[in-house]
Amino acid sequence: MTEKYKIYLSEDTKSRLINDAELFEFTKNDESVNLNAFLKTLIVNYFDQYRHDSDSLLANIMQDLSELSSISKKDAAFLADKIVSTYIKADRHQSGKNSALTLTVSGSSYEILKIIENNMLAETSLSQYLKDMFNAYLSIPRSEREAIIFKDSYEDISRALKEHKVLSFTTTTSGDNKAYYVEPYIIAPSKEEQCNYLLCFDRRAKKPRTFRISRLRSVFVTSDTFAVNPDIQEELREKALRSPHSVGLTVQAVVRLNPYGVRKFKAITKNRPLVSKIEGDLYYFDWPELQLEEYFKRFGRDAIVIGPESLKEKIRKFYYYGLREYSR
Structure with a gap:
């Protein structure tokens, strides 16, 4: 099932989302930015976290207000919702120019939008709900946003790190779908780029390598295990602190x-x-x-x-x- 929705975003929000889509290499066949594919991935991978974080924030504010003897539970709930909408989601009250965007969804992203439509829109529109979700996503540091967008890859890499399993993957930069087989050691963020890197030992090249996680594709945890080499581990730990994007000489x-x-x-x-x-x-x-x-x-x-x-x-x-x- 495929359906199209028209949503409205501020120029700033749209621009920042396009920047993430470009950095994370969501592109069409003509190499232009594929914002629609990026937003579908964002919705699928971030919806549960956004809903949980929003519910937790509202519940915590309500609890704090309820502890005041002069405020009833009903008034506390009203005030908590007012605080969130006025101060946390203040962007909805701004009068700046909005840009219309047609969002085409299918599969998992279609199912999530149906869940939102049927359960989450008591006092807001679908467009506003998505706008709030996107702004909440953009408030997170970019290294954490990368982990959201590439959630499946992060989960596989984390499991391989924990179980000392060999990883297989291709990259967007290899050009020939070359498969790498590596022993993963560390995930480390680059302070300048705010991206995350996998520092590992390349089994075929027999040397340490580093890969930006947003450029990994077809990540697969193999059944092969490896013994951690203390010398390599120490070398890569030192590189992770200084320059995780470069583990060369x-x-x-x-x-x-x-x-x-x-x-x-x-x-x-x-x-x-x-x-x-x-x-x-x-x-x-x-x-x-x-x-x-x-x-x-x-x-x-x-x-x-x-x-x-x-x-x-x-x-x-x-x-x-x-x-x-x-x-x-």
């Missing part, structure tokens, strides 16, 4: 920053490496080489790598081949 690097480079270093915070020490215009790092390469590619002449030679050569080649293409 750590190098001791020295980079010379001119005044413009210093300004850029302060301004460009995404995936910024931690400084070990500063001596004049020289900045020292003890950090994964790949992350240093990707970070300082954005600086141009304002950051010159002094060492190691391998990092210096990679960035030199990056600019050399770029210049060659632009000179044609």
Whole structure:
């Protein structure tokens, strides 16, 4: 069964939902953002949590109010509902411009909307209920929102971590549906991106790897178990604290920053490496080489790598081949 619903969202809410859909790679065949598919997944994976959290909040407020001897239970229930609608869901009273959106649902998302229609709309519309749900979702940190959208993957990964089972999956970045077989060790959030990463040991490549969980597909817990390697576990724990999105070779690097480079270093915070020490215009790092390469590619002449030679050569080649293409 498929049905279409028209809902109304503020421009800010719609924009933020589109940003999540884009970050979590919900796309159509033409690579444009598939907001409808994202919202269907959000509704299916978040409905139970939203309903539970809303009921708990209302019950807690009612209990606090009921403890006041001057307020009856009926008045406490009225005031609790008023507090939630006025202060917690204040967006519903704003007069800003709303944007109409046609939501096409089927399967599980259709069933949940029918449950909402039949049981949850005593004093509100379906559009407003969904708007409140989406705003509640957006109030959660992005790393937790990712766990909601990819609920099934998180549950499988968590079980594999607990039972020390080998995981199999493909990724959206492999390009050829290559299957990975890994020994999972840690799930860690990246402070800059607010995404979560699976730090693991790749059985085929025989080396530590990291994968952004929102890019995993066809996650499967195999029947194979593995023995935890204390050395690998300690290495990945250290990486998880510093740079979970990069578990490559750590190098001791020295980079010379001119005044413009210093300004850029302060301004460009995404995936910024931690400084070990500063001596004049020289900045020292003890950090994964790949992350240093990707970070300082954005600086141009304002950051010159002094060492190691391998990092210096990679960035030199990056600019050399770029210049060659632009000179044609």
